[in-house]
Amino acid sequence: MIDHNRFQTLVELLNQKELDAVFLAPSSDLKYMTGLNFHPDSRLKGALVTREGKSFFLCPSLHRTDMKSIEDDIPILEWNDTDWFQGAFKKGLQLVGLSSSCRIAFSRGIEAGDMIDAVKGLNVECVNGFFLLAPMRSxxxxxxxxxxxxxxxxxxxxxxxxxxxxxxxxxxxxxxxxxxxxxxxxxxxxxxxxxxxxxxxxxxxxxxxxxxxxxxxxxxxxxxxxxxxxxxxxxxxxxxxxxxxxxxxxxxxxxxxxxxxxxxxxxxxxxxxxxxxxxxxxxxxxxxxxxxxxxxxxxxxxxxxxxxxxxxxxxxxxxxxxxxxxxxxxxxxxxxxxxxxxxxxxxxxxxxxxxxxxxxxxxx
Incomplete structure (x- = not known):
């Protein structure tokens, strides 16, 4: 279950840092916000949260059943091994209103190659989000x-x-x-x-x-x-x-x-x-x-x-x-x-x- 107080504080941090969104890949940051204890692997997954408080969870089909604890709080965008994740990620950005140019911070837990593939062809500036949640978590x-x-x-x-x-x-x-x-x-x-x-x-x-x-x-x-x-x-x-x-x-x-x-x-x-x-x-x-x-x-x-x-x-x-x-x-x-x-x-x-x-x- 998503902690709504933490969610709101994250939204405030995004606005303070003038970031349009953050993508929380499998990491302690993701666990802190959602309770989901995933580990980084070859299938990209994670939650994207915008400065307006909109969000989605990018989820491989393999892990769809693990989403029950948060599916009432956040839209789940599922992808499979045939189509891979790029289409679902792009659809998610459109869902939360980030189809034009934007600045997205990426947390720990995402490989550089996956981050590059996720934003390929999009007008997205990638920002280091490793320490974005530090004011909250400390x-x-x-x-x-x-x-x-x-x-x-x-x-x-x-x-x-x-x-x-x-x-x-x-x-x-x-x-x-x-x-x-x-x-x-x-x-x-x-x-x-x-x-x-x-x-x-x-x-x-x-x-x-x-x-x-x-x-x-x-x-x-x-x-x-x-x-x-x-x-x-x-x-x-x-x-x-x-x-x-x-x-x-x-x-x-x-x-x-x-x-x-x-x-x-x-x-x-x-x-x-x-x-x-x-x-x-x-x-x-x-x-x-x-x-x-x-x-x-x-x-x-x-x-x-x-x-x-x-x-x-x-x-x-x-x-x-x-x-x-x-x-x-x-x-x-x-x-x-x-x-x-x-x-x-x-x-x-x-x-x-x-x-x-x-x-x-x-x-x-």
Whole structure:
């Protein structure tokens, strides 16, 4: 069923951006607006919404029975494998009054070739609509925030279980399997986690064959994310198998100081650039500025990464309903790395950190 409040807000956004329409292909944007959880494939499908509030759904015959939840709200234009989608798309534009020149934004979930074929021979200007819904989706309602809390609590439980599993003699890939099995067995849909041990942890987003064996006196960085009930969790912890070296302990304490200080800066009206600077300045003052190689954080919700981004480039004030990560790191390539990540949300009560698993230095 289409959420009519969201639909109306989208219409307002189209008018603000001076866009004639948006085509929402299979993506989290389409799910957000219609509840339909399609995935991109070889048959183009999606909803087109105009700035006048008119709409249609382009639907392959193969998926016609999946339209029952929205067919009372939006005209369904069906196409088959013989005729392909171009004729149905053109008919849809005529149906909503866009037969002349127009500007249409296209969301994620559509291949470039399909977009080109859809507008071929038409006087249509194609516009990047990847972030069109960001002002809506970055502000979570109370139900969404509760789903985010639930997802993060499950990640907390996974990390707790993981502390009894990590030990010398197992491989990085074994830890990956443990994490994914935990979330799947509890009803979640995990993404493949980042598990980086030893020198592999010196790369912010290590992801290779994961065949390194965990050894005594080792370091293991674990970044686990995924979904429960359609909403994301994301958390990073760095563990020590045996006592850390003096340098490892020092780096860990710097990252933890930066992470806690940045969290303290989070409040309604705060500027993401300033929050990023709070963590970055601490790391830089300790001489590791060049080893912090990414933005401080990213928004999270139906997607694992979405607006608002907590970066040097973002000067838009935070608002109630925002949810995002705070994840500083220091990465010493060829040696080791440390990252600590929590999710933070802004509610009517203020800042709320929704990961409760301890982040003080942990020796397993």
């Amino acid at each position: 502000i979570k309602n109370k139900k969404e925030l509760e789903l985010m809390r639930k997802a993060s609590s499950m990640n907390d439980k996974m990390m707790e279980a993981l502390t009894t599993y990590i030990r010398p003699g197992i491989y990085e890939r074994d830890i990956i399997k443990f994490i994914m099995n935990f979330h799947e067995s509890h009803g979640g849909s995990p993404r493949v986690p980042c598990v980086a041990s030893g020198i592999n942890s010196g790369r912010a987003h290590y992801g290779r064959d994961n065949d390194r064996l965990i050894e005594k006196q080792d370091i293991v960085m674990v970044d686990s994310g995924g979904w429960y009930d359609g909403y994301s969790h994301d958390m990073t912890r760095t563990f020590f198998v045996g006592a850390p070296t003096d340098t490892q302990r020092k780096v860990y304490e710097i990252v933890l100081e930066a992470q806690l200080a940045a969290e303290e800066k989070v409040q309604i009206g705060a500027i993401p650039k300033d929050i990023d600077s709070t963590a970055r300045d601490i790391i830089t003052e300790h001489g590791y500025g060049e080893a912090f190689t990414h933005r401080l954080g990213h928004g999270i919700g139906m997607d694992g990464q979405e607006s608002p981004y907590i970066s040097q480039a973002n000067e838009t004030p935070l608002v109630e309903g925002n949810c995002f990560s705070i994840e500083p790191g220091i990465y010493l390539e060829g040696k080791f790395g440390v990252r600590i990540e929590d999710l933070v949300m802004l509610t009517e009560s203020g800042r709320e950190v929704i990961n409760l698993f301890p982040k003080e230095l942990t020796i397993l």
